[in-house]
Amino acid sequence: MTDWDKKTKAVHSGTRRSQYGEVSEAIFLTQGFVYDSAEAAEARFLKAGEDEFIYARYGNPTVRMFEDRMAALEGAEDAFATASGMAAVNAALTSILRSGDHVVSSRALFGSCLYILEDVLSRYGVEVTFVDGTDLDQWAEAIRPDTRAVFFESVSNPTLDVIDIEAVSQLAHAQGAIVIVDNVFATPVFSRAIEQGADVVVYSATKHIDGQGRALGGVVLGSREYIRKTLEPYLKHTGGSLSPFTAWMLLKGLETMDLRVRAQSASALTLARQLSGHEKLSRVLYPGLPDHPQHALTMRQNGTAGTVLAVDCGTKDAAFKVLNALQIWTISNNLGDAKSIVTHPATTTHQRLPEVQRAALGITAGLIRLSVGLEAVGDLLEDLEQALATI
Ligand SMILES: *Cc1c(COP(=O)(O)O)cnc(C)c1O
DSSP, X not given: OTTSOHHHHHHHTTOOOOTTOOSXXXXXXXXXXXXXXXXXXXXXXXXXXXXXXXXXXXXXXXXXXXXXXXXXXXXXXXXXXXXXXXXXXXXXXXXXXXXTOEEEEESOOOHHHHHIIXXXXXXXXXXXXXXXXXXXXXXXXXXXXXXXXXXXXXXXXXXXXXXXXXXXXXXXXXXXXXXXXXXXXXXXXXXXXXXXXXXXXXXXXXXXXXXXXXXXXEEEEEOHHXXXXXXXHHHHHHTOBOOHHHHHHHXXXXXXXXXXXXXXXXXXXXXXXXXXXOTTOSEEEOTTSTTSXXXXXXXXXXXXXXXXXXXXXXXXXXXXXXXXXXXXXXXXXXXXXSSOEEEOXXXXXXXXXXXXXXXXXXXXXXXXXXXXXXXXXXXXXXXXXXXXXXX
């Protein structure tokens, strides 16, 4: 099974069929499982076998199919699914950290990730050093012998900084630190994070894995030892487990993810090229453009630049005008969806950040994040052109 292409794995890996031989994965909407005898219950609590489940917070056959399929896709030994991407990020960090530990993290993070690293961990005596994730010298300086973990988004939200997984992993491993990568923007389609050195990979399944704006979900991937001995005990007792119904939706999402993500990435590249140098835009940020500072790294690391780009209209007023004039692009804050979505990070997803911090991250008043969907790219471009013409 390991030499199947990702496209094949995304359709078939992890499938468990019941005695009925159903084609489409069954939804086991059950919270619990029945034991044949008191002795069987005792034995299962002592050690559950391959097809044995205890309680849906610990695991469920539909959820396990999703976990096994994700592990196969990512090239990880094992996986644990969570109720949201943030449950995955939180559990990946808090399951391994204890008071007195040191963490190094890139500064350019999704707002909720920043909240965990900045506000939550410090309350439990974990020291966090923030670095510019694109600057390897800063990582080298910040990682110390007592650093327990490093954390970063391999492609940052929303300014699309790309971080060198291999180089940061080498620096971290030299000091014995665990590498945790939030890999949402890279997507499981293009990710090679584990072979590049990541110990733990986290996805919000809400994004490209569902890809159709229906559900929240997440997953943590890593070695069997880490997933079963460290993460699972933490998650199964703290309650962040994924619902079987959502797992089923995500399994359906995985079947089409490769096609969707490749089409959306191709459209994103077309739009970035067309918008680059546009008279109404001061910046077009997309790692697929040769002028992006990490263009070569992006091509080496993922082979392509993904489904999201960002443009700068100069002022908040101009950005709002563009957003309000768009007819196909919807104003929302998800990404990776079949529907193209525009977001104004400074006033929504990154509103919580102080102005100086936003400025340091390049989240300017005129910045718009564009998540490219599955509509005809010509229509998307025409819509952007007419909206840009209003400023
Ligand atoms: C969306 C997102 C998350 C959080 O995922 P949810 O499913 O919304 O909880 C975490 N990290 C990144 C980079 C994201 O884009």
